[in-house]
Amino acid sequence: MDAQHGIHRRRRSAGRSVLLALGLGAGISAACATSDQVLEAQKELEIVEQKKRAPAECKPGIEEPCYSGPENTAGRGLCVEGIRRCGEDARWGACKGEVLPTREVCDGKDNDCDGIVDNGFERHGALCWRGQGACRSQGTWRCAADGSKSECDAPIIKPTAEICDGVDNDCDGTPDDGDVQGTGEACSTGKAGVCNAGTKKCVGGSIRCVQNVAPSVEICNNLDDDCDNTVDEDCISAEEAAEQLKKK
Template identity: 35%
Template sequence: MKSISSLVCALGCGLVMAVAASACWVPELPDSTIFSCASDEECSLAGEKCVPREGLSGYCCAPSANATEVCNGIDDDCNGQKDDLATTPCYGGPEGTAGKGRCKAGTPKCGANNEQLCEGEVLPTTELCNRIDDNCDGVTDEGFDLQQDVKNCGTCGTVCAASQVCVAGRCTGRVQQVCTDGSDDDEDGLAGCADSDCDLKPCGANRICSGGTCGEIELKCDDNVDNDQDGARDCADLDCDQKSCGTGCVCKSRAKTETVCTDTLDNDGDGRADCADSDCANQSCGTGCVCKSNAAAETTCNDTVDNDKDGKVDCADSDCANQSCGTGCTCKSNVAAETTCNDNVDNDKDGKVDCADTADCPTGTACGTGKTCKSNATCG
């Protein structure tokens, strides 16, 4: 009866499966049929075993070669269930995208016509501006310019009106974007630099809109090029007035002017450097130093420093004549002289105080209210 049972099963499952007939799945048949079994001994073919089933009798089954369940309508691993695939997560997207953004792995499942599916998996899609990482590359909403995109201005989905543009993430009225001559891209009737929208915007190579006209930009007033093609170059062009013509140089009255008077450089290229250049007249030439009569002059006369670097310090420098050398001290005849004779201080630092400094506080010099220096170098 066992061989007949196997043959009948094969016919029920299809003649092409005759060899593995015992794997035929007939769960609806009652226990009294020839396909059921209660123990392995009741199975006739080599390698078959009796597989128990919940609520039904067992059936004879021979495991497949690798005993791995696949989608074929057969109980390949002989565990009493057909097409019960392994629960190992499945994922068909590019490597490294699973678990990022919206992407996630699924669970293997058999579908119609024995195809294997991955139920529940989510694969990468084209990136949208929606605050979601749609393409699962670890970046959200890349490729969308929220600062200028009229369809996503400032935030995803914020759409500007047809008459507006997106500027710095905000929808605003259209403004001139191209400022070259003749351009009126905001269609307000004002072209190029004549449109106030273009103020301080580039209007050509090394040119910028200023005061309604296209002129040379500040950093190009020292390239010896007529950038705005008006016939004048660099400082000779009024567009460069008060603009830099290089380090330590500013354009004034259509000429280069030295502005740094302490670097020993001829910044304006006129053959004269620092105080020797009349541009530096009355300008600082360093701490305690001012340019006068095309030369450095000492102005601080009590710091023991040769500020104008002429080899003379403080009162010894003629620049300090009649200048203060400190409290109660004035430079006279190239030396420090005491001028306050009643403060009990050696103001000129010559070792003599008040009336005792007979050279600076001679007899008769006031040394207090109703008092004068006496011939004995005292105040009385």
């Protein structure tokens, strides 16, 4: 029993020495030092001793540029080198002040340091257009406030009622289409016979009276079918007229 107690005392004494060597033994008696505390202290002491045995990395007090980012990114875009200082233990300290690549956002800067500003977004300041027809407007590409996208700052122009002017006023892609103001009403073409009746239509950007029917063979129907200002001259029957049309 005395021999075993002696072994335990020697282990506790060795553990106490390790704890004191690391400055961790204040207030911890040899009897109170647990085996986990002793093992942990031994590991830390071994690390300290290894550093002492390792060759010096640098001369204490000197400084040099440093950079931990990807190759060929330092000095491009926002990326810059930092400075590291050699400590009293002749080991390099942390690199301070370096700026590393980040995710590219739309802000007029090269965030990912690949040499291209705002790559993946529309070029800042380039011309852009919005809408169609009379609603088409010009602007330039700008970065959104949160940098997530590029936006065209062209003003928004609202569509208006379609009029006969050769312009796509309602901005649907077709000029002078649909129910154009001032069209659809009956009108007189000024021509003779059946060619006199017309309808107001938008033609070439202006409202014109377009005749409803074209001149045809004169039929005996009390109408001036051929629009020569004479009714039923040398007229034929409707049946004969139909036969003539079949032969054409």
